[in-house]
Amino acid sequence: MAHLPMDxxxxxxxxxxQTESSSPDSIYQLNSLQPYNPSHQAEHWPRFRSHQAMIMxxxxxxxxPNPFVVDHGQYxxxxxxxxxxxxxxxxxxxxxxxxxxxxxxxxxxxxxxxxSEGRRQLEVHSDWTGLQPSPVFKVDEICEFPTHLPFxxxxxxxxxxxxxxxSSYESPESLAVASPTMTVQTVDQFSPGSSEDDREDQxxxxxxxxxxxxxxxxxxDNKLPLQGIYNWFERNTDKAKSSGxxxxxxxxxxxxxxxxGFEAVKEELGxxxxxxxxxxxxxxxxRHGQVQSTTRYRKQASARKVLGANARAVQRQRTEIKxxxxxxxxxxxxxxxxxDEPNEIYHRQPMILSSCxxxxxxxxxxxxxxxxxxxxxxxxxxDNALQRYxxxxxxxxxxxxxxxxxxxxxxxxxxxxxxxxxxxxxxxAGWYASPSDHNIAxxxxxxxxxxxxxx
Amino acid sequence: MAHLPMDxxxxxxxxxxQTESSSPDSIYQLNSLQPYNPSHQAEHWPRFRSHQAMIMxxxxxxxxPNPFVVDHGQYxxxxxxxxxxxxxxxxxxxxxxxxxxxxxxxxxxxxxxxxSEGRRQLEVHSDWTGLQPSPVFKVDEICEFPTHLPFxxxxxxxxxxxxxxxSSYESPESLAVASPTMTVQTVDQFSPGSSEDDREDQxxxxxxxxxxxxxxxxxxDNKLPLQGIYNWFERNTDKAKSSGxxxxxxxxxxxxxxxxGFEAVKEELGxxxxxxxxxxxxxxxxRHGQVQSTTRYRKQASARKVLGANARAVQRQRTEIKxxxxxxxxxxxxxxxxxDEPNEIYHRQPMILSSCxxxxxxxxxxxxxxxxxxxxxxxxxxDNALQRYxxxxxxxxxxxxxxxxxxxxxxxxxxxxxxxxxxxxxxxAGWYASPSDHNIAxxxxxxxxxxxxxx
DNA sequence: GATGTAAACATGTTTATAAT
DNA sequence: ATTATAAACATGTTTACATC
Ligand SMILES: [Mg+2]
Ligand SMILES: [Mg+2]
Numbered sequence: 001m002a003h004l005p006m007d008x009x010x011x012x013x014x015x016x017x018q019t020e021s022s023s024p025d026s027i028y029q030l031n032s033l034q035p036y037n038p039s040h041q042a043e044h045w046p047r048f049r050s051h052q053a054m055i056m057x058x059x060x061x062x063x064x065p066n067p068f069v070v071d072h073g074q075y076x077x078x079x080x081x082x083x084x085x086x087x088x089x090x091x092x093x094x095x096x097x098x099x100x101x102x103x104x105x106x107x108x109x110x111x112x113x114x115x116s117e118g119r120r121q122l123e124v125h126s127d128w129t130g131l132q133p134s135p136v137f138k139v140d141e142i143c144e145f146p147t148h149l150p151f152x153x154x155x156x157x158x159x160x161x162x163x164x165x166x167s168s169y170e171s172p173e174s175l176a177v178a179s180p181t182m183t184v185q186t187v188d189q190f191s192p193g194s195s196e197d198d199r200e201d202q203x204x205x206x207x208x209x210x211x212x213x214x215x216x217x218x219x220x221d222n223k224l225p226l227q228g229i230y231n232w233f234e235r236n237t238d239k240a241k242s243s244g245x246x247x248x249x250x251x252x253x254x255x256x257x258x259x260x261g262f263e264a265v266k267e268e269l270g271x272x273x274x275x276x277x278x279x280x281x282x283x284x285x286x287r288h289g290q291v292q293s294t295t296r297y298r299k300q301a302s303a304r305k306v307l308g309a310n311a312r313a314v315q316r317q318r319t320e321i322k323x324x325x326x327x328x329x330x331x332x333x334x335x336x337x338x339x340d341e342p343n344e345i346y347h348r349q350p351m352i353l354s355s356c357x358x359x360x361x362x363x364x365x366x367x368x369x370x371x372x373x374x375x376x377x378x379x380x381x382x383d384n385a386l387q388r389y390x391x392x393x394x395x396x397x398x399x400x401x402x403x404x405x406x407x408x409x410x411x412x413x414x415x416x417x418x419x420x421x422x423x424x425x426x427x428x429a430g431w432y433a434s435p436s437d438h439n440i441a442x443x444x445x446x447x448x449x450x451x452x453x454x455x
Numbered sequence: 456m457a458h459l460p461m462d463x464x465x466x467x468x469x470x471x472x473q474t475e476s477s478s479p480d481s482i483y484q485l486n487s488l489q490p491y492n493p494s495h496q497a498e499h500w501p502r503f504r505s506h507q508a509m510i511m512x513x514x515x516x517x518x519x520p521n522p523f524v525v526d527h528g529q530y531x532x533x534x535x536x537x538x539x540x541x542x543x544x545x546x547x548x549x550x551x552x553x554x555x556x557x558x559x560x561x562x563x564x565x566x567x568x569x570x571s572e573g574r575r576q577l578e579v580h581s582d583w584t585g586l587q588p589s590p591v592f593k594v595d596e597i598c599e600f601p602t603h604l605p606f607x608x609x610x611x612x613x614x615x616x617x618x619x620x621x622s623s624y625e626s627p628e629s630l631a632v633a634s635p636t637m638t639v640q641t642v643d644q645f646s647p648g649s650s651e652d653d654r655e656d657q658x659x660x661x662x663x664x665x666x667x668x669x670x671x672x673x674x675x676d677n678k679l680p681l682q683g684i685y686n687w688f689e690r691n692t693d694k695a696k697s698s699g700x701x702x703x704x705x706x707x708x709x710x711x712x713x714x715x716g717f718e719a720v721k722e723e724l725g726x727x728x729x730x731x732x733x734x735x736x737x738x739x740x741x742r743h744g745q746v747q748s749t750t751r752y753r754k755q756a757s758a759r760k761v762l763g764a765n766a767r768a769v770q771r772q773r774t775e776i777k778x779x780x781x782x783x784x785x786x787x788x789x790x791x792x793x794x795d796e797p798n799e800i801y802h803r804q805p806m807i808l809s810s811c812x813x814x815x816x817x818x819x820x821x822x823x824x825x826x827x828x829x830x831x832x833x834x835x836x837x838d839n840a841l842q843r844y845x846x847x848x849x850x851x852x853x854x855x856x857x858x859x860x861x862x863x864x865x866x867x868x869x870x871x872x873x874x875x876x877x878x879x880x881x882x883x884a885g886w887y888a889s890p891s892d893h894n895i896a897x898x899x900x901x902x903x904x905x906x907x908x909x910x
Numbered sequence: 911g912a913t914g915t916a917a918a919c920a921t922g923t924t925t926a927t928a929a930t
Numbered sequence: 931a932t933t934a935t936a937a938a939c940a941t942g943t944t945t946a947c948a949t950c
Pocket of ligand 2: 711713718
């Protein structure tokens with residue numbers, strides 16, 4: 001108990017039915033899992049929370065029959081038709097999506113508002129002009145698991161090297177903009193019966209980033225909420241099964257956040273409802289059929305130029321065992337990897353910055369991620385924004401300044417909005433962004449580039 | 456230590472320079488606040504993370520001189536010009552914003568993508584067509600604290616009843632869509648030298664929701680990141696000063712989340728950078744110059760119709776002292792409130808649902824919030840969606856189903872995307888929303904409406 | 911009723927560290 | 931080098947409860 005982490009209680013010892021943050025170590029939560037039924041009321045039906053929504057859906061009738069007003073019975077009659085298989089390796093659902101139709105709304109006009117800085121400020125929201133009184137049952141319009149079909153227990157006898165076939169689905173540029181047809185095109189590729197984790201075509205287990213890519217690739221509009229990704233993992237991988245902890249959820253979030261191939265998008269699903277966050281594949285990831293390495297923080301020795309007095313340290317323990325590339329290798333170790341290899345073989349020669357043109361971020365459409373390919377491109381001139389531009393999606397790290405580091409924010413205060421400048425640098429830097437100054441992504445590092453590209 | 460909460464460690468005992476989650480009870484964090492300097496690199500400049508951004512900013516040059524590439528020295532020379540006053544009641548900044556200009560981008564066209572369900576899927580992002588190489592110093596364009604002006608220690612001798620004057624700023628409808636001029640119009644109203652907390656014109660301290668409203672009202676585009684709201688509170692209220700804890704930040708977040716007058720918007724500030732979340736006043740709040748009560752959960756006795764087997768209980772301790780309307784009343788108690796009043800006087804007659812037309816959500820533009828006014832409108836027919844529609848922004852609660860309650864999700868599984876349906880209902884319901892089914896906001900309450908309106 | 915406060919919890923971001 | 935894992939932390943949502 002002395003070394004109990006403050007957050008999530010190491011995410012261990014939780015049953016599969018418990019959420020990640022159940023915090024079993026909390027004395028408030030031990031042995032007290034009785035059902036709780038708060039009554040959320042809301043017998044009124046609010047309008048869109050944003051004014052843009054009203055403008056962007058000009059045909060929306062303020063008094064149309066609200067599609068949300070449905071009785072419980074309808075849902076109950078449908079609730080049992082979707083089954084969830086978790087009992088074993090062969091427990092996968094057939095992904096029987098109807099063929100897609102061209103999206104008639106792709107060319108629709110829209111409204112947008114603009115910030116005073118000229119930023120277009122657009123809101124994700126639903127289009128309510130075409131809603132039916134109870135579109136819940138308009139299953140023909142959505143790619144959904146068919147509840148009327150018998151369930152298929154697919155045996156995992158056909159692992160079709162899923163990621164290696166993604167390159168054959170080089171999507172046209174037109175599909176890069178939220179194309180719904182992309183989903184159905186790829187649905188058969190990711191054969192639902194194949195266990196991508198611990199597959200035969202690749203040594204070791206499939207990385208999380210690959211699996212997330214697959215989950216989103218299969219999803220409609222290439223996006224899913226976090227819970228949907230969790231569910232996909234539970235149904236299609238062993239990550240969720242292989243341990244009683246919820247570390248796999250942590251890993252999913254980690255990869256979602258750190259890998260530039262996944263972006264969070266907010267979508268307003270109804271009037272007055274809070275927007276829902278989705279994780280979506282970036283167009284680059286869709287176009288290239290892969291995501292790049294979830295590159296992350298690399299330690300740098302040099303301190304920043306400006307170190308504010310408020311600089312805080314990230315307090316970390318130092319002796320915990322935090323995993324590694326093959327903490328599960330004891331059960332999935334591949335024969336071609338030797339346990340006696342020196343560590344130096346994992347440290348390749350330093351990558352060089354990519355000097356590829358903008359439209360050539362993925363010069364090598366290698367179907368397998370990170371083949372340790374070193375780009376033959378020469379080291380580009382440093383500080384050449386022309387060549388650096390457009391390289392984010394190929395690397396996991398963003399160009400945001402480091403969190404918990406006073407150097408960034410202290411030096412940026414004067415450039416921020418009068419209410420936005422932070423007296424202390426305490427949060428992830430992205431949230432320090434000022435509405436009045438876009439140029440908050442200054443480089444805090446004066447060292448040579450440490451995030452390098454394989455291309 | 457035995458009763459240490461699992462999250463945020465009660466947010467106590469933290470100095471003002473510490474962030475809320477510093478968790479002083481953690482053994483990992485005690486007495487170890489040394490500066491930390493991770494080097495975030497990113498010498499490359501990525502493109503927009505979303506494809507929409509490329510479309511929506513068609514003039515954007517992929518190779519334009521990146522405005523982010525600025526050297527540290529520039530920022531350092533400016534960093535010390537913004538001062539932060541926290542030492543006392545009179546420590547407020549003059550809010551000297553330049554007069555606003557009409558936003559030339561208000562009528563600009565935009566692009567939008569659409570989901571396969573027809574939802575318009577728009578992304579907040581920056582418009583890079585007009586960027587200067589170093590717009591950091593284009594102070595003339597932004598409403599910013601003038602670093603070149605001498606600082607004014609305004610004595611709080613002019614508390615101009617700030618909220619009561621908001622009604623005089625009934626904004627035209629055109630301003631409801633992210634109008635930058637709104638900010639400057641109201642800037643003088645919220646006199647910077649006035650201490651809104653513990654003001655004279657209102658009994659007791661100003662509610663958080665009012666203060667947040669003011670902070671956002673003053674901000675450009677009526678939006679601020681969370682840290683900006685924190686900063687505003689530190690400079691303009693006593694909430695942050697009155698205690699060494701960070702409970703005031705918790706209260707701010709609580710109000711932001713629960714009050715429908717505040718909405719989170721995501722804005723992409725640069726190519727490849729993570730989107731920044733802002734909190735923005737809803738157009739309704741702007742239009743009516745106020746936000747409504749941060750109505751929140753009200754206990755209901757009746758259980759939901761469908762209670763899934765996975766229904767989880769929210770584990771709460773029961774004996775903690777959790778505040779109240781006047782935990783600070785010992786120092787700010789108003790003479791007209793008696794401590795001997797029975798509790799019954801705080802329970803007014805039940806509010807009735809508003810039957811106002813859609814454009815009349817605020818039939819009484821009362822400048823003071825919640826005057827306990829009961830709408831004379833007759834009780835509308837229950838289940839009439841026409842009359843319930845459009846009432847969200849006037850009440851703090853949304854129509855989302857309750858979290859930690861299996862009833863909603865269990866009954867909605869069949870309507871969700873095949874990857875989105877959750878095997879367990881464990882999170883806030885908004886994140887369970889399926890991309891393929893918008894109708895997730897079904898009513899879980901079968902009781903009479905409990906969220907009622909004053910209008 | 912409204913409000914403040916605490917807290918549980920989910921979600922998102924980042925750093926640390928070990929294995930390979 | 932990539933990857934998995936743990937964890938700290940920030941942010942966002944919701945419920946509980948005390949006070950008036
Ligand atoms: Mg990401
Ligand atoms: Mg809100």
